[in-house]
Amino acid sequence: MKEDDLAKFVGGKIKHYRKKKKLTQNDLGELIGKKNNTISNYETGTISPEQDALFAIAKALDIRVDDLFPETNVEDQNDNFQRALQMADGLELNEMNFLKDLIEKTLSMQGEDREKFLESIRFTVEYYEKMNQD
Template sequence: MVEKDQDLTKYVGERIRKYRLRRKLSQRDMGKLLGIPYQRYQKYEVGEIRLPAEMLLKIGQVLDVSLDTLMYDENFPDEAIKYVRKVRKLRERQFNAAKLIHMIIFFGTMCRLNKTKLNKLLFYADFLHYKEHGKPISNVPYVKLPHGPAPESYNAILGILEGTGHIEITEVVLNKGKGVIEEQITAVRPFDQKLFDEKELEILRKVALHLGGKTGAELSELAHNEPFWEEHGLGKPIDYELAKKLKVEL
């Protein structure tokens, strides 16, 4: 059993190395994007330590590659089957990373964005879809922050997308005298509408049309006026069931 585990660990490391090199990322880049010391990432890649299922999911998101593509080839070892099943079960409980990525790309293509504005557009797209159709688009968890709702760990998500060339984040001086700087987000890769069904696309278009012209401050005020807003403490998750109480209608 020990030998089989070692074979699997080495196999997984070789696969992620292959796709890391295709993305022209260094091991230091991977450590930074994953939020871990690059020395630990090195150990994953050379097969010195076994890669946790949760970390494999993150690596797939960073490398923009599906689990099947990342793991399967003609030399796929039998022992890897149980490991892949474990990762798939974990993935089923998580948000749809591909949809979230392309929601960000969609709004980055359709609207002038900063982080505050993007977070609110994502929130309203997911929650309005839940209100109308009983499920969110991305299923990403949202939390209450001072400027309104935002996807959990949104800074890490945006950092990964910038590092993998999905978006660009640039600093723009709005008021040089007062030192006001805004981080603007622009889509780099094209939007893949095949990931979404017609109901999801309709919500995305409506949110962009009716809310995309507002500023981040205006959208924050809109979110703060939602009836459930005062019920939540800072940093607390916002249950999707509360979408039924949304005031905003498109």
């Protein structure tokens, strides 16, 4: 999920739980020490709440912080991890280090820089596949 999409998702959840508690944006803002326009910006995904604000929102709405985020399927994550381990089993050490470096580089980037980096890798893979078609 992209950063913008996540901000909108979290914002939608904040709005959902706020309305469920029958609170206005102003009410929630007062409970957590923020202005109502900040709450509005959270709910539209214009800005993302900082960690302390997330905890304050969760407390004010009587929910867990996790309730504001998309559910993750642990079983799928475990399957992907096991598949990655099996795939890595056939690699040389220098190849594994190269892939580790790619992952670390990707994780060190945010937003548009990360997208550009990943797009360049996709382009390289697609180009290789196109040039090596039988």
